[in-house]
Amino acid sequence: MFDKVLIANRGEIALRIVRACRELGVRAVAVYSDADAGAPHVREADEAVRIGPPPASESYLRGDELIAVAKRTGAQAVHPGYGFLAEREPFARAVRDAKLTFIGPPPEAIAAMGSKTAARTLAIGAGVPVVPGTTTALRDASEAAKLAQDFGYPVLLKAAAGGGGKGMRVVRAPNELEGALESARREAKNAFGDDAIYIEKYIAGPRHVEIQILGDAHGNMISLGERECSVQRRHQKMIEEAPSVAVDPELRRLMGQTAVRAAQAAGYVNAGTCEFLLDKDGKFYFLEMNTRLQVEHPVTESVMGIDIVQWQLRIAAGEKLPFAQRDFTPRGWSMECRITSEDPSNGFLPSTGRIEYLRLPGGPGVRWDGGIGIGSEVGLHYDPMLAKLIVHAPTRDAAIARMHRALLELTVEGVETSRDFHLRVMEDDEFRRGAIDIQWLERRLDSLTSVAPPPGGEAAAAIAGALLAEEERTRRTVPASASDSAPATMDAWRAAALREGLRE
Numbered sequence: 001m002f003d004k005v006l007i008a009n010r011g012e013i014a015l016r017i018v019r020a021c022r023e024l025g026v027r028a029v030a031v032y033s034d035a036d037a038g039a040p041h042v043r044e045a046d047e048a049v050r051i052g053p054p055p056a057s058e059s060y061l062r063g064d065e066l067i068a069v070a071k072r073t074g075a076q077a078v079h080p081g082y083g084f085l086a087e088r089e090p091f092a093r094a095v096r097d098a099k100l101t102f103i104g105p106p107p108e109a110i111a112a113m114g115s116k117t118a119a120r121t122l123a124i125g126a127g128v129p130v131v132p133g134t135t136t137a138l139r140d141a142s143e144a145a146k147l148a149q150d151f152g153y154p155v156l157l158k159a160a161a162g163g164g165g166k167g168m169r170v171v172r173a174p175n176e177l178e179g180a181l182e183s184a185r186r187e188a189k190n191a192f193g194d195d196a197i198y199i200e201k202y203i204a205g206p207r208h209v210e211i212q213i214l215g216d217a218h219g220n221m222i223s224l225g226e227r228e229c230s231v232q233r234r235h236q237k238m239i240e241e242a243p244s245v246a247v248d249p250e251l252r253r254l255m256g257q258t259a260v261r262a263a264q265a266a267g268y269v270n271a272g273t274c275e276f277l278l279d280k281d282g283k284f285y286f287l288e289m290n291t292r293l294q295v296e297h298p299v300t301e302s303v304m305g306i307d308i309v310q311w312q313l314r315i316a317a318g319e320k321l322p323f324a325q326r327d328f329t330p331r332g333w334s335m336e337c338r339i340t341s342e343d344p345s346n347g348f349l350p351s352t353g354r355i356e357y358l359r360l361p362g363g364p365g366v367r368w369d370g371g372i373g374i375g376s377e378v379g380l381h382y383d384p385m386l387a388k389l390i391v392h393a394p395t396r397d398a399a400i401a402r403m404h405r406a407l408l409e410l411t412v413e414g415v416e417t418s419r420d421f422h423l424r425v426m427e428d429d430e431f432r433r434g435a436i437d438i439q440w441l442e443r444r445l446d447s448l449t450s451v452a453p454p455p456g457g458e459a460a461a462a463i464a465g466a467l468l469a470e471e472e473r474t475r476r477t478v479p480a481s482a483s484d485s486a487p488a489t490m491d492a493w494r495a496a497a498l499r500e501g502l503r504e
């Protein structure tokens with residue numbers, strides 16, 4: 001095992017990796033921008049090195065500088081986390097060229113899966129089902145029109161260099177095709193510097209189900225079951241769960257085998273995820289492979305009883321996976337809510353400020369993977385995800401009840417968060433029935449974010465306000481220690497506040 005690992009990331013995932021390092025007896029080197037000088041991932045690491053000013057392009061994206069820091073601090077390996085440099089082939093290659101170990105897949109596998117058309121070609125060659133479509137870029141609008149006619153409308157134009165929905169256009173009729181192709185090209189050129197576009201048949205109303213895989217450098221590879229990730233908005237996932245209500249043991253076995261075949265075709269090693277669309281008839285189609293640790297890995301860890309991040313380090317250090325596929329069947333149900341600094345009642349507008357107060361949930365089956373503490377400044381330089389709340393319970397119903405309870409225990413003051421939105425989802429009948437697909441959230445956004453205040457709320461707020469004013473008045477007139485000042489008034493106020501879900 002390594003003595004020391006450099007963590008080329010920030011926030012909750014950097015802290016998650018610090019924790020895995022500590023449990024393995026590995027020293028962790030954190031890096032930070034000026035915006036993160038006092039951040040939890042910095043405080044918890046064994047060492048921390050400043051890498052630059054707040055903009056990511058001048059700090060967390062400085063591959064050369066990160067490698068120099070790894071060398072200087074005597075780290076033997078680099079964990080990229082997710083985002084930033086995690087899926088940049090040149091960075092993985094530069095790490096290897098510097099005689100360091102990249103804790104992730106080989107650069108060749110990142111490249112093979114990075115081009116979506118190349119990934120489709122690989123998948124087809126390995127007998128993996130893909131959506132009907134092309135594996136080469138479209139020449140022009142007339143070629144697109146001919147292919148669209150063959151596949152039948154609606155079709156989807158996608159960027160070959162894409163992923164995550166950028167440069168993607170649904171085309172419902174022939175007269176929309178030329179304009180859609182032009183705008184997809186423009187967006188792809190802007191986002192990836194590559195305007196190659198290919199075409200697929202559009203699958204309506206599917207679920208987004210992905211398979212976690214883990215492979216070692218000795219040719220062993222296992223699948224760790226599925227995650228259901230359909231609850232998303234504009235390609236940002238909000239809630240993930242494992243297993244999926246739409247996957248039975250036979251489908252799990254089949255999708256798992258398929259994901260392993262796709263990964264092996266790319267020469268994949270370490271943790272990765274194959275994304276699929278799953279339609280209403282239980283047919284599934286490979287979309288793309290994410291060649292990194294994912295945000296939602298904890299739901300798989302919970303139901304499969306494995307520490308994926310620890311295994312990333314062990315695999316990178318050359319260990320063999322000691323498991324067989326039959327060791328992995330999901331136990332119970334796990335669910336994750338992404339706690340973001342966004343205001344759901346205001347179109348998910350990013351919210352900034354200082355975390356003034358933080359009360360974290362706990363108790364049975366509750367896990368908090370966070371990257372903030374009291375005093376953290378939440379700005380606009382980085383992703384708005386502050387933390388993930390993950391629960392595990394025997395059944396899906398129990399997991400939803402547990403998530404609802406844990407969300408009630410959570411208080412974040414100083415910025416708006418997605419907490420109340422998640423509470424409304426946990427209370428929603430369709431969600432509770434598992435009747436979700438990739439369009440579900442956008443369809444239901446209005447009804448989930450414009451919830452009327454509870455009856456009697458105004459009166460309760462007025463009473464709480466009056467009691468608070470009374471408490472402040474008595475505190476001024478009784479210059480005693482906090483503990484013996486006006487206990488009766490405090491108790492009444494506390495009781496009223498707690499009844500209304502306010503917090504002391």
Ligand code: MV4
Pocket residue numbers: 131156163164165166200201202203204208232235275277287288438
């Ligand atoms: C699709 C699709 C429907 N039909 N391909 C979105 C980003 C990229 N991963 C591929 N995506 C999609 N590809 C065909 N042929 C629908 C989506 C899609 C989607 C996929 C997964 C999760 C969320 C999504 C939201 C909108 C569209």
